[in-house]
Each structure stands twice: as C-alpha cells, then as structure tokens.
Amino acid sequence: RRAGDIAGGLGSLSKTLRLMLQSAVLGVGAWLVIEQQATGGIMIASSIMVGRALAPVDLAIASWKPFLMARQSWKRLQDLFGKIPPVPETMALPAPRRDLRVENVTIVPPGEKRPTVAAVGFQIQAGSALGIIGPSGSGKSTLSRALVGAWSAAGGKVRLDGASLGQWNREALGRHIGYLPQGVELFDGTIAENIARFEEDADSEAIVAAARTAGAHDLILRFEEGYKTRIGESGSSLSAGQRQRIGLARALYGDPFLVVLDEPNANLDAEGEAAVVRAIASVRERNGIVVVVAHRPSAIGVVDQVLMMEGGRQKAFGPRDAVLGQVLKPAHAGRNGFAATGHGIMPLRVVANPAKSEKHSEPEKTDGDT
Template identity: 60%
Template sequence: MAAAPGVRRSELGEALRACRGAFVGVGLMSFVINLLYLTGSIFMLEVYDRVLPSRSVPTLIGLIVIATGLYMAQGVLDLIRGRILGRIGTALDEALNARVFDTVVRLPLTLGTRSEGLQPLRDLDNIRSFLGSMGPSAFFDLPWLPLYLGICFAFHVAIGVTALVGAIVLVSLTLVTEYLSRQPARAAMGLAARRNDLAAASRRNAEVMVAMGMAARLNQRWGEANERYLAGHQNASDITGGLGAIAKVLRMMLQSAVLGVGAYLVIHQEATAGIIIAGSILSARALAPVDLAIAHWKSFVAARQSWERLNRLLEQIPERPKPHQLQAPASRLSVEGVGIAAPGDQRMIIQDVSFALTAGQGLGVIGSSGSGKSSLIRALVGVWQPFRGKVRLDGAALDQWSSDMLGRHIGYLPQDVELFSGTVAQNISRFDTSAKSEDIIAAAKEAGVHEMIIKMRDGYNTHVGEQGSALSAGQAQRVALARALYGDPFLIVLDEPNSNLDTEGDEALTRAVRAARERGAVVVVVAHRPIGIEGVDQILVVKDGRMQAFGPKEQVLAQVLQPRVAGPAPIKIVSDAGGKP
C-alpha cells in the first residue's frame, strides 16, 4: 500500500513494514519472472530467424525443451509470488485484527452515534483481499516496463518509439482512471454504509416494524437507499470498466501497430521477420501490467480508501497503554465533581455530582426521565469517561485500570439487556474459559435464577440464541443479573433491573442487593419502581443533570416526597415508572 502517503509511522505502516522481507522476496521474484517473460519473444525470434532458414529440426526441439522449462519456472515463481502476497495480507490481518476489533468496541463509547459501526473490520478485509489479488502483482511488474521498451528500441528505433507512444497513452489513461474514479468510489462506499446501517436497524427493530405497520414504509426507504447505492456503484463501475475497455482496445491496436511497423521494416530490409513477432510480443508484455492495473483499479481504490480511513481511525483511537496492576478495591467508591457528556457530544448531561459510598452501602438513584441517571452510572462503571471530575475506587481513578482488570471488580446490568450467543453458563461467567461451575451456580443462586435455569431444557447448557432471543425478556434480565453478580465484584451497578421482572423477580432482586451489601459490595440501583430500591440505604435524587438530594433513604424520601404548601393539591415527585412515587 505504498500509494497511501503520509502513513509511514502509522500502526498499519508498521504492520506492513514487518513484512518487508516478504516484499523484498516478491520484488526479486518479480525481477526473475519478468526476465522469464522474455521467453516467448526470444523463442519466436529464434524460430523465425534460425530454425526456418536452416530447417533444423534438432534446433527446434532444443528450443522447445528450453522454452518449456522456462515457462514452467515462470509459472512456479508466479504461483509462489501470489501465495506470498496472500500471506502478507493474512499476516497484516493477524497483526491488526485484535486492535481493530478493540477499536470497533470502543467506537460508540468514544464517538457515540457518529461511530462507523463495523466499517473498520470491513476496511481490514478490503486491504487483505487486495493484497491477495492480482492487483499488487501488476504494481510489482510495472517498474520493468522500461526493460521491455529498451529491448524494443534494441530491435529498431521505430519499434521502440511505437511501443513508447503506446506506453505513454496507457499510463496517461491510468492517471485519468485514478482522477475520475476517486470521488465516485468514495461516494459509493458512503452509500453502501448508509444502506447497511438501515438494514441493521430494521433487523434490530423487526418486531416494532411489523407490529406498528412500518414494514412497508421502511421497505420503501430501503429501496430508495439501495437505488442510490446501485446508482453510485454503477457510476464507479462504468468509469473503471469503460476506461479498462479502452485500455484493452488500445493495447490490441498497439500490438497491431508494432506488427505493421515491423512489416514495413522487413519490406525495406531493415529488420528480420522474427523481429516482427518478437517486437509485437514484447510490446504487449510491456503494457500488460498497465492493463492489469487498470482492470484492478476499482479494488485498488477501495483498498486505498480503506487504508486511509482505518489509519485515521487508529490514530483517533490510540491503543491503550497497559496500566499498572492495582489491588482489588474493597472499601470505597467516590465521585468527585463529575461532569458527563455523551461520547462525541459537548453538551453536558450531568454536572457537578459528588458523593461517596463505603463497602456495604447501597445507593438508589431516582429522578424523572431524561434527568441523566443512566449517563451517571455509565461513568460509574467506566463506560463513559467524565468530561471533568473523577470516579475513584479506593482512591484510584477508573482510568488507572485496564478495562479487563476493572471489569473483574464491577458488575453491570444495563438498561437494555444484551446476551451473547452461547450457553446460559457462558453468559453468566462472562465467557471466562477458566470459570468454575460452583462459581457460576453461586452467582445464579445469588440472583435467584438457579431454579429457573435448571428447569430449562438443557439447564446451564441451554443456548440463549443470538442476542438472547431464546429467552423471554424477564429471563434474559435475570440471567444478566447473575452475570453482574458473577465473581463477587466490589461495585455492582444495576440500571432499572426490575423493568421486566414479575413479583418473584422483584423479590429475588431485593434479596440479591442485600446479599451483595452483606458481603461488602457497593450497590448502585436505578429503579422505575419503589420496590427496586428496597434493598438500598442511600438515595441520590437527580434532576436536570444535577444532584438534587443525597443521603439516607428515609430522610431523602421524606424530604422530596413531602407535600408542597402552595397549590390546591399536593404535588408528588414522579418516578420513571410514570406516576408512582
């Protein structure tokens, strides 16, 4: 990918430079291969100038044997060169796939809704696919074009000039292809991304689409997006395909022109008959890499755009340094003047929130919809970085931990529960391959879901399906609660954990919160209903992104729920449940 300037010190550039030994090998093979490409023209030259005049069959047989050996050597080297280039692409993927996957995971947490979804993975696939195609071979063969032109000049100046003019025309056509195809190719990529985003959103919300009669309208939107994509794709294909066809015709015309010039020279006894054929073969061979480069220009442009986009993204989201391993937190959670904005947005959602909790305490976070509760707890678990202020565990800010190490000490149940394809046991254990059965069962019992799980068809080995589709919403939420409790984490954060629970689930939730507090955990609960905060002893009231009240539960609830003196009737604080105090 040398065509992408300005990326010499990038992670992609470093990964590619690690393969420089392989590239040197490919370059040497290309040198030998291009020398072997002379076999056909020299063979024809010898046949016309030596074999036919002498009528020597042994000479003909000897030439055939030699040419066959050279052709076989050329084929083997060409095969090896292609495989090496394919393995360079694989090596690049192996070096970067973990880093790119980590970037995909961090994208929505860094850029929010402006993130590019799975595009980085597709970009890496584009680069690897291009390296494994015939495109790079054409670029390795292009530098040898002067060699063939030089031999054409050695045959005769007129043949050399004819081949040189053809080369200039085809190289100019390549530059025109680059200029004309860049913008259409970029536009087609953008339209493809928007179309894929619409398809993914429709798949996620299939139930809503069907239940509310939106399928036909969204199908129409998909049709419009697909039509725009097809038009953009067709435009890019027309440009590269049309210029490729022109290049092919010009190359055939050049070959005929060289034959014509050679015939003219033979008529005037300035060249032999063998030079006619040899010159024609050499001129065609000289311009074959240009023709091949034009044929693969579309994939080259796509790979170059992927290279630039992926390189820019990796620079924007640098690799996280490995922090020092800290002791497991065991005593205190403190929030110090925290201000929070959504990723990719400068608008503050939470401002100047400060509080502290010690081991064994439980905090209930209440407030109206849109007050910033969920944003606050995302900062508590390190999902969102505070715009200002710090969240600390035992005095250490969360950014001093790696996410893997921090995750061992945090249990998190988000508002929108997501389970991964796998078994119930795998989801509870957070896909820890070294997880012990007794630890998984202990977490399930603490969450009150052990009895529910063993009644499933395969018990803990029951597959939950993609995104937990094989479970009901209540079952998925309770399994996710067990996942949050797995490993006895110090900080447990539950965002509306009873939104899909029945009475039995509510009671199990309260018992789980109290049990976690008894073993010394800090528990933070955002709840729709009062029953969700039965197991806590502290209350934080959030209003318009600011801390309205914080303190012991009975004291704060008495303060915020007391009737106001003014007005014809008492006014009560409305919870997220839509009217329940």
Template identity: 55%
Template sequence: MAAEVKLGTPLWRAVHRYRTAFITVAILSAVLNVLLLGGSIYMMLVYDSVLPSHSLPTLFSLLAMITIVYAFQALFDMMRSRILNDVGSALDQNMQPLVQRAISEAALRGGRFSGDGMTPMRDLDNIRAFLSGTGPTTLIDLPWIVFFLVVLSMLHIWLGVTALVGALIMIGMTWMTDRATKAPTQEIGQLTSYRSGMAESNLRHVEVLTALGMRERMRDRWSEVNKVYLASNDRLARSVAVLGGSSKVFRMFLQSAILTVGALLVIDGKASGGVIFASSILSGRSLAPIDTAIANWRGFASARAGWRRLNDLFARLSAAGDAVVQLPRPSKELLVEQVVIAPPGTQRVTVQHAQFRLGAGDALGIIGPSAAGKTSLARALIGVWPVLRGSVRLDGATRDQWDPERFGEAIGYLPQTVELLEGTVAENIARFEPDAPSEVIIAAAQAAGVHDLVVALPQGYETPVGSDGTQLSAGQRQRIGLARALYGNPFLVLLDEPNSNLDQAGEEALEHAIAGVRARGGIAIVIAHRPSALARVSHVLFMRDGRQEAFGPRDEVLAKIMSKPIPINAGVEAADNSRGEAPRKAAGGER
C-alpha cells in the same frame, strides 16, 4: 518528520514486521522477471539458428532448457503468491483486535460509524485481499518495465523507443483510471456500510415493523439506498471496464506496431527474423504490469481508501494498552467528585456537579423524574461514558489507571435493555470467560435467585439464548442479566431499572441480590422507578434536570423530598411507597 509519523502508525508498524517476507517476494520477482526472458530468447534462437540449420539436437536441447526455465517460473510464482497470502492473513490476525478495539472506543465516544458500524472491518478485509492477491506483485513488477525496455533497445533502439512511447501512454491511462475511480470508490465504501446497516435494522425490528404496517415503507427506503449503491457500482465498473478494455486493445495494437517496426528493420537488413517475434513477446511482457494494474485498480483503490481511513481512525482514537502497574481489585470506596457528563460526541451536558461517596457495604438508590440524568450518571460510574470534568474514583484510582479487562471484572452492570449474546445461558452468565468454573457460574445464578429457573429450561445451563436472547422471555433475560452482573462477585454492581420486567419472585430475588452485595462488602447502585428496588438501599440520591438535589441516608432523603410539593413523577411514587415499606430493611441493618 512526516515519514516518521507515517511509520509510527499501527498499520505501518504491522506491515514493517513482514519486511523480510516482502524482501523475499522482491527477490523472487527479480528472478522471475529475468527468467521471463527465456521465452523470447527461445523463439529468437529457434528462428535464427534451428530453422536455418535444421538441427534437431539443437531444437530439443533448447526445448529442454526452456522447460526447466518454465518449471522454475511456476515454482517461484507459487512461492511468492503463498508468501503474500500468509502475510495478508497474518496482518489481518494481528490488526483485527486493534480494529475491534477502535470500533468499540468510537462507539463509546459517540463516533459510531454510519450504517452498520463495520466499515473499519471491511477496510481491513480490503487490505488483506489486496495483499493476498496480485496487487503487490504487480507493483513490484512495475519497475522491471525499465529492464525490458533496455533489453528491447539492445535488440534495436527503435524497438525500445516504440515500447517506451507505448508505456508512457499506458501510464497516462493508469493515471486516468485512478482519477475516474477515486470518488466512486469512496462513495461505495460509505454506501456499503449504510445499506448493510439499514438492512440489519429492518431485520432486527421486523416484529415492530410488521405490527405497525411499516415493512413495505422500510423496504422501499432500503430500495432507494440500494439504487444509489448500484448506480455507484455501475459508474465504477464502467470506468474500469472502459479504461481496462482500452488498455488491453492498445497493448495488442502496440505489439502489432512493434512487429511492424521489427519487420521494417528486417527488410532494411538491420535485424534478423527472430528479433521480430522476440521483440513482440518482450514488449507484451514489459507492459503487462501496467495492464494488470489497470484491470485490478478497483481493488487497489479500495485498499488505499481503507488504509487511509484506518490510519485516521487510529490517529483519532488511542488504543488502550495494558496497564504497566496492575492495581488490585477495588474493595473500599466509590468517590464521585463534581462530575460533569455529556453524551459521547456531544456537548449537551446531562449531569452537572454530582458528588457523593459510598463505602464498602453501602447501597445507593438513584431516583428522579425522566430525563433527570440518572442513566447518564450510571454510565459514567462504570466507565462507559467519559467524564467532562470532575472524576469518578474506585479506591482512589480513576478508571484509566486500570487495565480495561481487569476493571470490567470489578464491575457488575445490568442495563435497562438487557442484551444477551449468542450462546448458552452459562456462557452469558460467565461473561464468555473461557473455561469458567461451574461453581462460580452457579454461585452467580444463586445470588441472583435464577438457578431454579435455569435448571428448569430444556437444556439447563446449556440452553441457547438465541440472538439477543430472543429464545427467552423478557423476565428471564433480565434475571439472567442480573446473574451476569453478579458473576465473580464484582465490587461495584450497578442495576438500571432492574425490576422493570420482574414478577413477585423476581422482585424478591432482586432484593436478596442487593442484600448479598452489601453483605460481602460490595457497593450496589440501583436506578429505580418502582418502590421495591429501594427497600434494601442505605442511601438515596435524588436528581432532577441533570442536577443532584439531595443525597444521604435513605429515610432522611425521602423525608426531605416528600416534604416539598415537587412533581417528580415516578420518583415521588418510588419515594412514597418506599417510606411505607421501610420495615423491609436488610437483615444487617441500614447505614
């Protein structure tokens, strides 16, 4: 049963696809190991046949044959190296999407990995490097030690016994290498991620660190982590160097010991002179896989640790596959039923028993004091946070009934902190959709009122935004983020503090965008602290301390909460000012 479980993991299934390639490598290795006898046989024949007879034709005939043998050795060795390199690259390509998906799911569930969060990617890199290197060939060659020991024993039993004792000692050294490198390898894997994450964080926040005089302190913190990282690497390198050096020295000593045994056999008349040199070569070849394994144990240990971590990751996180039945895009309603929400990875409830319904053409304003649970609710509505209890349904279906990509196409989202990705303005608006139609991109920009702003940029829609949109101002990022949220006319558009960085023109464009979503039969949800964002909504949801205290038509809810002396901070200001701006309603009327 355990074997079946292991073979059921994504990594095992991926490797199993290349079983034909591994069988081919094993066959090539078998032929190579047999051909490796050629050098020993050649030397033995030269000493035992050519030198006593002084026969040049025999010598040159043997030379021609061994040349052909070496040519085939080179060819087969190149072939198996090429096959393993292709297998490593193919495995990486096949597993990379699943690893990326698992990293994303872990982040969404609050299980983000320490440091830079890229440990699974490095684990896959280590596995690929191991498969593409000498690791698999070394493991495949290890059983052939028995073959060479048998050949040595056929020359003379004492040669085989001597080589066997040496092999057992070197196997013990391999076991010691594994024990010595296991803990440092795991520690280095964790420290690598943490060290990279800290360096990336210092770079990302360099402006704040400079302004507050914190650069030296943060650099010192990184240096302390780096010292621990270097110390772990040093311990690992010392362990590998000591045991690897010892194995090499012992193998040379063993060859000398076998030469000594061979010489004693020749003196005793039990072996020929050629046997001495042939046995020396054979013993070296028989123990070479162990020596290579010790020398490359660090890569093997890293790949093994990465394999285990990835299998654990895939076991914890179910990779969402394509839905069998493709549901149509939602177009009717959003239903929230007794929803309870907690941040992923915690049990701290931030929203309790929220319940409401919105139909096509509705717009909801969510207001309330800070830490009321507004953003938590928003993240659950668009499916990036899980729901502990209750459900969120679009046209009667929960999020898990949709293919993730198809569901995302029906959602428009503008977070508090607008995050643009490295690329052009057009690519960001189009959500990096390949070959996105220009008219659809422009339509989204016009719906967000940002078309004129974009064409005024140096390269228009092809203007690079830079890393995290740093080439643009905060207001430009927010308006381009709004255009991205509106791209493709999504049914549910959620805007979290969409006017925090907008000027008067931006505020007017935002109102127009909300009205446009309603006019085409979509649903708009706006989390607001400033009054202008509520001018075009039909409903208001008031939250406090994670609870829904009021929901209904905008004017009724605002009148209700303003009739009570409730210190709701920015929520009061939003409500009060919105009442004064009630005449600024959508042209199509309010629901």
C-alpha cells in the same frame, strides 16, 4: 468513481484489442493452412495461446478499482489509529474494598456538546446500597454509565478506594464491576458464556453461584440444554424477563465489589423482583457496594442511602428515610412534592389553593396505588 471509469475504459480497450489480435491470428493461421505451411491444430493452438497471454492484462485492469479502494481504506485506517491515543500502561492495583467516591462529576454524552449531569458528588462505604431516584430524564442512567466507566466524565472523578477509574487497567477493573444496563444486551452464545462474560476457562461453580444469587438457576434448568442453551443474537430466543434475570446473573458473576443496576426490575414479575431484592442484600452481606437506579419503591426498600436527581443535578443525598421524608411530601407542600405509588416515585399534582378543595391535597389515585 474515477477509478471505475478508468478501469471500464481500459477494460473495453483491452477486450477490443484482444479480439482484434485473436482474429488476426486466426486469419494468418487460415492463410498458412491454405498455403499448406501449417495445420489446423496449429491455428487453433495459436489462438488459445494468444488469449492466455493477454488474460493477465485483463485481470490487472479489472482489479485496478478494488486495489485503489483497498489502498484508500488502509490510509483511512492509519489516519484513524493515529488519532487514537495509545493505551497508557497502568500499575496493578489491589482489589477495591473500602468505598466509592464521586467527586463533582460532570458528564457529556458521546456526540453531545452540553452536559446532562453536572456537579454530582457523594461517597458510599463498603457494605452499603445506594438508590438513585428522580423523574425521567434527570440523568440517572447517564450517571450509572459513568460509575462503571462506560462513559468518561467530562469533569470530576469516580474513584474506587481513592483510585480514579483511569488509573485502573481496563481488564482488571472489569472484574471488580458488575453492570446491568436498562436495555439488557446479551450476545450470541450459550447462557453460561453470557453469564461468564465469555471468559475463557470460566469456573462453572462461579457461573452457577451467580445464577443462584440472581434467582435464575431454576429458570435456566427449565431449558432443555440448561446452561448450554444457545440464546441467539441479542438473546432473541428469550423473553424480556428471562434476559433481565440472566443479565443480573452476569452482573453478579465473580462477586464484583461494585454492582450497578439500572432499572433491574423493569421487566420482572413479583418473583423476579424478590430475586433482585435478595441479590442486593447478598452483595451488601459480602461487603460490596450496590447502586440501584429505580422507579419502583420495592428496590429502594433494601438500600440505606438515597440520591435524588432532578434536571441532571443532585437534589438530595443521605440516609434513605431522611431523603424520602424530604421528597415524599403532600402536594400542597410545594411544587417539588413526590408520591410513592405502585408505578414508582412520581411528582404530585400542583395545586394553587389546597384549602379550596380537600381532595386536591391528596395524590391522584391510579391502578396499583397502595
């Protein structure tokens, strides 16, 4: 604001002086013409030359504020880059093949001060699938972001084959991880570019293979331009279900070792859910690891391990049948009973005296319950 005030004042002063000088030149030129010491052309030419000579002064004054703003912006950028630690050099590590280990992980979301996930630890072997269940707000999506390295753990470690995620080169690590977030984010480009993660010289066969595994190949071919169809910013030209299928194909591109799917069937119909189940099975068959965050029992049916989250903490972990047998209890078994319904795994209604009414010992029926 101060620079703007100074530039405005100097600009007005410069314009006033320029007009006064040009008027004086015209006046002197007119007097010389009258005295027949000069011609009219010299008078006009002199006025133009004075205006041209003073133009750089006006331009410098008008550019003073943008110059100061650019200098201040450059200084702020230097301060910001000075606060960002340099990226450490890392050794190239072999592709992960054995396991995923989570060691007492605590996660504080960016911008927050309190952890939303605390003291979570488990180990998954290659060829296994883990289902993460729990009520809304229990920290399932937060944990999934930490598993893929999108958020750093405030405490504890996430390890692939014994190496923490910080020991990996970020670009190399990305090739071994596939991630389908709860809100699918696509980018302005073609379907093929989004599936290939905008990789230069992407392999067409790998793109098609990922789409087939995700059950999206036939869906893509229905578009007039197929894989070359441009989807617009954030996939605006696609429906929610189509974005979900293409996002799943992107997560499976390149056969990553670890695939994390956060609510993969949230916007899918029965055909799409079946495709998700087949995709999970295909990752297990090639000896990869799948982590599925789910509310619907259909996705849990193909996993062999289950992690139960509650209040940001690990409540139960182990083989699927053992954990589900522990948490899926009748309502009168206690306050922490859960019911598997068509709408997901949800807490049952608490009944103080179940013997008082027989109907209170059963979960409330809703549309879609089986």
